Amino acid sequence: MKNIRYLLFLITLWIVVLSSCRKDLGNYNYTSLDTIGIRGIEKAYSGATGKNLTISPVFITSFSKAIDSTNFTFEWFAYNWQATVNADKKIPLATTKDLNINLPLPTGSYVLYYRLVDKSTGERWQYTCNLTMTSELGNGWLILNEIDGGSRLDMLNYKADTLPFDRYTDLLSTTSDLKLEGKPIQVYYTPNKDIFSNNDNNRVYISTDLATYSINNHTRNWSDYRNLKTEVLRSTGAKYHANRIVGMGSSSTPQTYVVDSEGILMFEYKQQAILYGPPINRLNSGSNINMAPFLACYDGNRDAYTVYYDKDSRRFVLHMGTNRVSVIPTSTDATIVNPANMGQDLLYLECALTSTKQFYALLKNPTTQKLMLYRFVPSSSKFTPLGYDEVENLNQIDQADFYAIDPTYGYLIYAVGSKVYQYDPFNKVHKQLLDLGNRKISLIKYQRFIQNRTSARYKNYAAKLMVCSYDETIPNTSGKMEFYQIPLSGTASLSSSFDGFGKIASVTYRE
Template sequence: MKHLFIYLLAFIVFTSCYKDKGNYDYHVINHWTVENFDSTKGYTVLLGDTLKINPTLKWSNDPNPSDANYNYAWSFRYRPSSNLPFIDTVIGTDKNLNAKINLLPGNYSLAYRVTDKSNGVTFQTRTNILVSSKNFEGYMVLNDVNGKSRLDMLAYSKGTGLFTQYTDVLKEMNSNLPEQGKPRQVLCMNYVGTNITPLNYGIFLLTETGTNRIHQETFAYEPTMNIRYLMVGNIANDFKADVLTGENPSPTTVMFYMYAKGNMYAYSTLYGYAFRNDPINVYAAASAPFKVSPYVVTDGTVGVMYNTDKRCFVQAANFNSSFVADVVAARNFPTGLDLVWMERSYNSTSRSVYAVLKDPVTAKYYLLRFPIAGAQTLFKEITAPDFAQATSYAVSPDVNYLFYSVGGKVYEYDFNLGTPTTTLMIDKGNSTITYMGFPHFYNSFVAANANTYKLWATYLTVGTYDPAGTPGANGTLECYSVPEISKPLVKTMGWTGLGKIVSVAYRER
């Protein structure tokens, strides 16, 4: 047995050392090098324009390459919506790309694949493509021009850091939205999540003619974009909103409150994707609505309104609330006053709510501050000069000053001091301040835009109208940074040639 084992071991060693005389055919891979192809910064192309990329290909084993020896494929990789899989769409099969781009504006991944026909080996590289448009993002300015609405746009380019002004952007984009009457408001924000539709962004135009959305990319209009198609029930054809207030705390969570004909209506993407037909300004389901102020604030869940009949604050406890309750006494809110103005400081750290109230007996004005679901943190009389003549109000989200306008003047009221101070900041002479506010950027949670939007949210935005000027060209929009210690405002941006500015919103990305 021992000898047998030795023989077997010797045989294994002998056969393992035997020279392999197999017929193996080795090939050197023809590696590539790509030049004139920016895989780091990518490319930007306007919707409808031609994207041209002319890469230089160098091959390790083919000094004089012929296109006939290779197959080429350029393809976009994207997903139609967040709940659908990615798809590849081939847009070119030549060495160089020369393709008209009709994809909706957004960021896309572009793959470039080259296959060596001699061995079937495929090489691939990728880059990012930003499909943009002249109306990609920017300030939307709703003007009154001779009693009609005109929407202008100050389009911003991230690439250049510059704005391009489009007077009557609906005409510029060949929009088919019918002519609209006197303007009320423009609002730009998501109205559903991308998990529902990639066309989830709402550019809402509120006018005396009606309340409509326009297509988020082309600005086209269809009758189904009327606000009635976001409501439940048998809605009258002439229904229109007076004020639309919204909050977008996450990419898929949206809350709206709509004030129309003296009532308030609620909408939440967490509860039905539509405005309920019954107004929310009631104390119990099916009870008669009370008279409610058009001012409402929300964090996407809680909503705070004002009962003008009882002169008290009321609250909708949740996104699915169908009625409200008076704010509890423990929160120490004032009662018996008239609400003049209310707004939430959406882009501040505290996100406090500020309200201006007036005593109907003494005619004194008061400033109230409170967290949206907590007790008030400030309630004091406003002692600013000419405050009774003020027409617009705004609170700085970072330095907490109250601004108010009277005619062509803007005042800064520092209520944080033991003895408040008032400083004249802007004096436009015979012109009138028709709009004033701090922009609300709803998508500041998007990392790519957060720093820019958060900075612009601190700019006091002022619309001025010169009644002696040419209608449609006598409006000015200016943005100011607000220093501390009541130092003079610093103008950061400005545009002329606008109309009588009624409302301003920012079309975000």
């Protein structure tokens, strides 16, 4: 009986299965889903940081409606699988149908995503391809501008195979997530050893009145940065920054001086375990020295050697080697001048890049208003005077906005307003070099190189006077950086000119 029931159950189940498989003859309307095929996107792209990438997709579709921003949303983004923080993995690029962008990505490998979504149905399509980022950024001029009271970094990247330089306006906007805040003070390139890893670095410092950023640019990458505060081994206040940074030594033994916003002179020499933090602008006994705003490093030494000026005691001060304090120098001929007791105010101090490395100091007697130019060469803690001569106060040289020293002829160059003058200390003659009319000068300098001093191209750059100027009525766009050849006699001649900057505050060269 049980077998009969089981047999009937199997027969019934078989009938049900056969019935479910019969063709449905009902009266229904069938429609096909609309589809989109995406063409015009390659499987892989190579891009360069800060350079343009354009992709224009072509759509093969059964849609009757247009594939545009009225009916669809679009999204382009890069995905960095190597990022350790999830928030850093997805990098938005655009929300347009086509991609047309200066790539804001550091060097590396990415997956490029293209997505579009039907606004009415939410249906989504996606296409992916590989994107390999390289950097065309090598050596070149770094220009720190003031724009509307803020700071912007531009670059003229050297291109040997085309025009001399390729322009990058607002460099960090396409190469890094670093946002500069505050008014510009200084941009400075120097070889460096990282204090945490001891690896060789090529470091770029960018200083504003709110912060100083220390960028590891060894691989030409601008996204590896930190606040200078993290490198300083002492407590620092809000808005801490560097007012002056000067590097010296060589690529193998880099040494860097920093004068910070708290009036402290610091020194870093990683090979000797000397790090930023403790003040060296002090003597063995006594408190920190109130420094004049000048720091002159001797360019003829591999070992640290820098001269500065004590504003309160009106005397020169010297730091040498790996010493943790400074000393007061003496003179090889105190009958001419005594650097330990000048009794004058310092207007300018620098180490001249002339064939005979020497220091220039322009001083003013606070009582008589007499100007004196003190030139000397150093030997250990002694200064040998080359000249200590009165300077006739013409062209408001004592009120100059900027000073520089001609590395070829040893002339003292100074700028007042829109004019550039030259003082010949050997013949005691003043001369006007340039009159820029309604343009105001924001900087003059001769570039000092550290790593490539023997290169013919770099020697050519170093020999020319840089003059930066702007129109005060349109400061954000009128900035110029111009280079002049200064002859032994005769008039200055313009060698090259670059425009389109803001008010240029500082310039360095990424070697």
